Amino acid sequence: MIDLNLIRNQTEYVTAALARKGCVVCFDELLAKDVARRAKMAEVEGMKAKRNQVSASIPRIKKEGGDTAAVFAEMRALGDKIAELDREVADLQEQITSFVAGLPNLPDDDLLPGEKENNQVVKVYGEQPHFDFTIKNHVDLCVGLGLIDYERGVKLAGNGHWLYRGVGAQLEWALLNFFISEHLADGYEMILPPHMLGYNCGYGAGQFPKFSDEVYWIEDGAEDRKKGHFMLPTAETALVNMYAGEIVDEAKLPMKFFAYTPCYRKEAGTYRAEERGMIRGHQFNKIEMVQYAHPDHSREAFDELVAKACRLMEKLGLHFRLSKLAAGDCSASMARTYDIEVWIPSMGIYKEVSSVSNANDYQARRNNTKFRDSRTGKPAFLHTLNGSGLATSRVLPALIEQYQQADGSVVVPEVLRPFLGGLEIIK
RNA sequence: GGAAGCGUAUCGAAGUGGUCGCAACGAGCCGCACUCGAAAUGCGGUUGUCUGCAAAACAGGCACGUGGGUUCGAAUCCCACCGCUUCCGCCA
Numbered sequence: 001m002i003d004l005n006l007i008r009n010q011t012e013y014v015t016a017a018l019a020r021k022g023c024v025v026c027f028d029e030l031l032a033k034d035v036a037r038r039a040k041m042a043e044v045e046g047m048k049a050k051r052n053q054v055s056a057s058i059p060r061i062k063k064e065g066g067d068t069a070a071v072f073a074e075m076r077a078l079g080d081k082i083a084e085l086d087r088e089v090a091d092l093q094e095q096i097t098s099f100v101a102g103l104p105n106l107p108d109d110d111l112l113p114g115e116k117e118n119n120q121v122v123k124v125y126g127e128q129p130h131f132d133f134t135i136k137n138h139v140d141l142c143v144g145l146g147l148i149d150y151e152r153g154v155k156l157a158g159n160g161h162w163l164y165r166g167v168g169a170q171l172e173w174a175l176l177n178f179f180i181s182e183h184l185a186d187g188y189e190m191i192l193p194p195h196m197l198g199y200n201c202g203y204g205a206g207q208f209p210k211f212s213d214e215v216y217w218i219e220d221g222a223e224d225r226k227k228g229h230f231m232l233p234t235a236e237t238a239l240v241n242m243y244a245g246e247i248v249d250e251a252k253l254p255m256k257f258f259a260y261t262p263c264y265r266k267e268a269g270t271y272r273a274e275e276r277g278m279i280r281g282h283q284f285n286k287i288e289m290v291q292y293a294h295p296d297h298s299r300e301a302f303d304e305l306v307a308k309a310c311r312l313m314e315k316l317g318l319h320f321r322l323s324k325l326a327a328g329d330c331s332a333s334m335a336r337t338y339d340i341e342v343w344i345p346s347m348g349i350y351k352e353v354s355s356v357s358n359a360n361d362y363q364a365r366r367n368n369t370k371f372r373d374s375r376t377g378k379p380a381f382l383h384t385l386n387g388s389g390l391a392t393s394r395v396l397p398a399l400i401e402q403y404q405q406a407d408g409s410v411v412v413p414e415v416l417r418p419f420l421g422g423l424e425i426i427k
Numbered sequence: 428g429g430a431a432g433c434g435u436a437u438c439g440a441a442g443u444g445g446u447c448g449c450a451a452c453g454a455g456c457c458g459c460a461c462u463c464g465a466a467a468u469g470c471g472g473u474u475g476u477c478u479g480c481a482a483a484a485c486a487g488g489c490a491c492g493u494g495g496g497u498u499c500g501a502a503u504c505c506c507a508c509c510g511c512u513u514c515c516g517c518c519a
Binding site: 009038041042044045046048049051052054055056058059060062068071072073074075076078079227247379 | 445446449475476477478479481486487488489498499500508
């Protein structure tokens with residue numbers, strides 16, 4: 001949520017910043033409503049002050065044997081007027097809040113405007129693997145090695161589902177274990193959150209109301225989504241709401257967490273040919289990192305998360321690149337996003353395996369997460385950051401393809417071997 | 428699923444329609460005094476949020492789980508919802 005005060009005081013800046021994100025908006029109507037709201041508020045608060053004064057004097061009037069009938073009549077009329085104005089203020093407030101809550105976050109000033117075409121590759125890691133044989137794609141490799149059973153996945157749950165089996169399941173689990181061990185070594189606290197979340201989590205993370213149709217809702221008898229539950233589309237949705245409504249101790253910042261959860265997404269629409277296999281499914285495994293940071297240090301936290309995600313990829317020995325996203329390609333809630341994209345040899349393209357973002361105070365404003373600022377002694381919104389560390393459903397295909405051998409076998413990266421009982425090659 | 432009890436500030440806890448007491452009292456925390464220093468003691472301070480203001484100070488509004496209602500006036504009475512605790516039942 002963008003600060004209403006900022007919209008009020010620096011309207012042109014906000015308008016221009018949103019435009020860089022591809023969001024064209026005019027604030028005239030909003031600002032007029034805001035002026036009207038504050039005027040009415042001043043009026044009704046004056047009335048309430050009077051009512052409070054009169055109410056306080058009533059016991060004294062009674063004590064002195066005075067007549068209260070006239071005062072009661074007057075106050076009843078005043079009360080009716082107050083109730084009416086209160087409704088008008090609440091109505092304006094509701095309109096203002098829902099408008100502002102629908103706006104995306106402001107992009108950081110250094111981001112290029114526009115969409116994907118303006119993304120910048122920051123760094124390329126490793127080199128494209130060279131094969132002196134005809135390579136196979138990950139679907140053929142995984143099926144051939146019995147790692148993934150696509151057909152039975154579809155039988156169980158329909159298109160967009162698969163099941164890992166045997167060494168394939170162990171490999172998936174080894175990746176997760178490897179990531180977990182790295183995060184623990186870095187001092188991050190491990191969290192296993194609920195997978196079914198309440199509406200407020202989606203709102204707080206900035207995913208609702210706009211994207212509430214893109215998650216799976218539980219049929220649990222709730223008559224309306226605001227009282228129901230949905231399957232989390234990423235652990236970020238849970239982690240970023242852990243301290244909602246709280247004022248955390250400044251000395252505890254930054255707070256660092258990671259969580260393993262499957263992620264459940266509708267991914268509505270048809271799949272392109274290039275997204276076959278595990279590239280895009282309705283359920284995939286991911287480890288998510290989240291930091292709660294002091295506003296003065298959130299850029300350092302961002303750099304740390306980016307470095308962590310890159311390091312995981314480097315240790316796996318994969319060829320990948322790091323991209324800084326243009327303003328319009330960052331997701332709605334985020335002020336800044338870097339993507340890690342892994343090379344998929346069979347496709348000849350890079351696919352996202354991690355997205356590291358800084359929401360600044362956008363999410364904290366929505367779910368009211370604050371810290372006490374020692375400089376002012378007052379509560380202030382903190383910054384939330386998140387990044388995949390990593391999504392295995394993209395890493396595994398890339399790994400299978402990049403490590404494939406001429407005979408259709410796959411070499412296991414060294415860092416994973418301890419988690420696979422020393423297994424060196426899958427054949 | 429059934430029954431009972433309970434949600435008050437950082438924590439504990441009183442308050443069951445207005446005044447005495449504009450949320451008491453106790454602990455914690457911060458400051459000051461006393462002290463060579465500390466402890467003890469004494470005094471003072473210590474919720475959030477909105478509006479007015481460039482800001483601070485200050486003034487006012489709102490908030491006693493949440494939302495409604497009754498009333499001139501609600502922490503207090505009524506209704507609904509949410510959460511917690513205990514007991515019973517059921518269950519991996």
